[in-house]
Amino acid sequence: MRERKGLSGFSKALQNEYLMLAIAALWTAYATVLYGVLRESHSYRPEMLLGGVVVAAVLFLLGWAHPALYLVGAFLVGLLNGIYAHTAHYWHIGDLPVRVETALDSSGGEMSEFFDQFVVHSKFAWVLIAYVLIALALGAWVWYLHHKHGQQTPPHPWRRLGKGLAAAVVVGGLGYWVVASSYPALALGVTSVQVYTRVNPVLKRKENVAAFMAHAGPLHCTAAFDKIVYVQGESANRDYMHAYGYDLPTTPFLDGLKNKVQIRAISPANQTMTSIPILLTPATVENYDAFYTSPSIISDLRRCGYQTFWLSNQLRYSPYTDTVSSIAAEADVVRFVLEVLKPSTTPPDGALLQLFSPDEIVPGKKQAFFFHLMGSHYEWSRRYPPDQALIPHPKNRIEEYVNTIYYTDHILSQLFEIFQARGENVLFIYTSDHGEWMTATAGGHADAHPYQEEYRVPLVFWATHPEVLRPIAEATQGRIVNTETLDLQIRFLLGLEDNPGISYSYKVLSLGPGRVIDYRDLPYLNHQETH
Numbered sequence: 001m002r003e004r005k006g007l008s009g010f011s012k013a014l015q016n017e018y019l020m021l022a023i024a025a026l027w028t029a030y031a032t033v034l035y036g037v038l039r040e041s042h043s044y045r046p047e048m049l050l051g052g053v054v055v056a057a058v059l060f061l062l063g064w065a066h067p068a069l070y071l072v073g074a075f076l077v078g079l080l081n082g083i084y085a086h087t088a089h090y091w092h093i094g095d096l097p098v099r100v101e102t103a104l105d106s107s108g109g110e111m112s113e114f115f116d117q118f119v120v121h122s123k124f125a126w127v128l129i130a131y132v133l134i135a136l137a138l139g140a141w142v143w144y145l146h147h148k149h150g151q152q153t154p155p156h157p158w159r160r161l162g163k164g165l166a167a168a169v170v171v172g173g174l175g176y177w178v179v180a181s182s183y184p185a186l187a188l189g190v191t192s193v194q195v196y197t198r199v200n201p202v203l204k205r206k207e208n209v210a211a212f213m214a215h216a217g218p219l220h221c222t223a224a225f226d227k228i229v230y231v232q233g234e235s236a237n238r239d240y241m242h243a244y245g246y247d248l249p250t251t252p253f254l255d256g257l258k259n260k261v262q263i264r265a266i267s268p269a270n271q272t273m274t275s276i277p278i279l280l281t282p283a284t285v286e287n288y289d290a291f292y293t294s295p296s297i298i299s300d301l302r303r304c305g306y307q308t309f310w311l312s313n314q315l316r317y318s319p320y321t322d323t324v325s326s327i328a329a330e331a332d333v334v335r336f337v338l339e340v341l342k343p344s345t346t347p348p349d350g351a352l353l354q355l356f357s358p359d360e361i362v363p364g365k366k367q368a369f370f371f372h373l374m375g376s377h378y379e380w381s382r383r384y385p386p387d388q389a390l391i392p393h394p395k396n397r398i399e400e401y402v403n404t405i406y407y408t409d410h411i412l413s414q415l416f417e418i419f420q421a422r423g424e425n426v427l428f429i430y431t432s433d434h435g436e437w438m439t440a441t442a443g444g445h446a447d448a449h450p451y452q453e454e455y456r457v458p459l460v461f462w463a464t465h466p467e468v469l470r471p472i473a474e475a476t477q478g479r480i481v482n483t484e485t486l487d488l489q490i491r492f493l494l495g496l497e498d499n500p501g502i503s504y505s506y507k508v509l510s511l512g513p514g515r516v517i518d519y520r521d522l523p524y525l526n527h528q529e530t531h
């Protein structure tokens with residue numbers, strides 16, 4: 001008898017439109033936020049629970065006005081909460097505007113790989129999708145009940161719609177102002193709109209550079225290089241390079257490269273879009289804004305009479321936010337593998353060799369080539385042809401990563417040979433935009449609370465006449481060097497600076513401008529570097 005009573009109580013509850021609406025609103029407002037506050041405290045704060053009261057109340061009022069309005073609201077709140085929870089889970093939120101910029105910068109090929117790794121193959125993502133579907137299913141049930149009880153609805157449904165909407169706006173507006181601005185879905189939604197609609201500093205930079213170059217005269221470069229080859233690596237952590245002491249023979253080319261200057265470097269930031277501007281323009285860790293007002297080393301080279309090439313196996317990101325495209329655009333010739341060769345997805349970096357013909361490398365002519373590799377970016381197993389793996393059947397993520405390092409060394413050797421054969425006086429530079437932390441099951445960079453490994457990069461100089469590199473070799477001997485002033489080292493080698501301007505600073509950026517931290521204070525996975 002008791003059970004039966006319980007059951008009928010349950011089924012009665014199921015038939016109660018407003019009770020079900022309240023449950024739906026609470027589920028949508030709280031499921032991810034409660035989990036976040038309990039388990040992901042790096043990205044959630046307890047006051048978000050208070051914001052949840054406002055969100056639940058607004059959803060309830062919308063549903064009271066009409067269940068369809070609840071569905072719209074629940075979809076938006078659920079989607080934004082889900083994206084926030086997903087980002088918090090994998091990377092931590094850190095600085096929300098910087099996070100949103102990073103997301104807006106992703107597109108095309110990388111997006112499909114991202115989707116594959118972090119959605120299709122992520123249990124966590126599927127749980128979040130279920131969360132949104134449950135929020136919608138509860139709303140659909142409320143709508144069904146609403147329809148079923150339709151005969152009892154008041155004679156003026158429009159009046160009710162107006163009242164409900166007005167109450168939702170008042171409660172939502174006041175609540176947002178008082179407690180709910182940090183609530184995940186609202187903070188994410190408002191920040192996204194702000195990032196989209198603000199005056200875009202990267203587009204503004206393009207105007208600044210064009211205006212500057214229109215009046216800039218030629219520069220007098222005393223250096224006699226006829227070929228400058230700059231290889232911009234991606235996610236390469238020197239801990240996994242044999243040339244830097246790793247056990248496996250991952251860098252046969254660099255190992256055998258005579259007279260190179262090899263430096264124990266750290267990158268100024270742990271993500272591409274922040275790091276490359278600092279490497280290639282006068283911007284530094286503590287003065288990132290210089291990027292927005294200054295041309296890069298590419299424009300300097302043009303003023304020195306070099307024909308400049310930017311050849312990339314990365315994406316031409318959205319011109320709206322992307323900093324790297326902004327620098328690439330300064331070159332005379334800009335080509336992207338994805339646009340020229342039109343592969344369905346980013347191929348291994350060997351494709352870069354098809355982006356130019358050997359005839360374009362003219363002996364004796366001043367030319368500078370910038371190669372932007374995909375290097376060791378996830379998904380690691382896609383970065384090298386299987387038949388060119390050091391470890392043919394990688395058993396874990398680290399072995400896949402090791403294969404990417406080995407393949408990059410092979411690409412370096414190929415580029416080196418091509419330019420060696422056609423150049424008379426060559427300058428060759430290789431570095432990475434940032435490192436990567438790796439474990440047997442996962443790896444990454446761009447974390448809001450980074451590891452030291454996200455900053456450990458190779459930096460290698462080689463020149464046909466090695467004596468030109470001596471001042472750099474002497475100034476760097478064994479020391480940790482921050483690549484934040486790499487542009488100055490290049491300018492020095494060109495004869496535009498009196499000294500190489502090496503930076504020994506341990507200050508680096510976590511993700512974006514302003515978030516200055518000390519490399520020595522960061523946590524680490526395998527070993528610590530303090531000097």
Ligand SMILES: [Zn+2]
Binds near residue numbers: 271273433
């Ligand atoms: Zn990168």
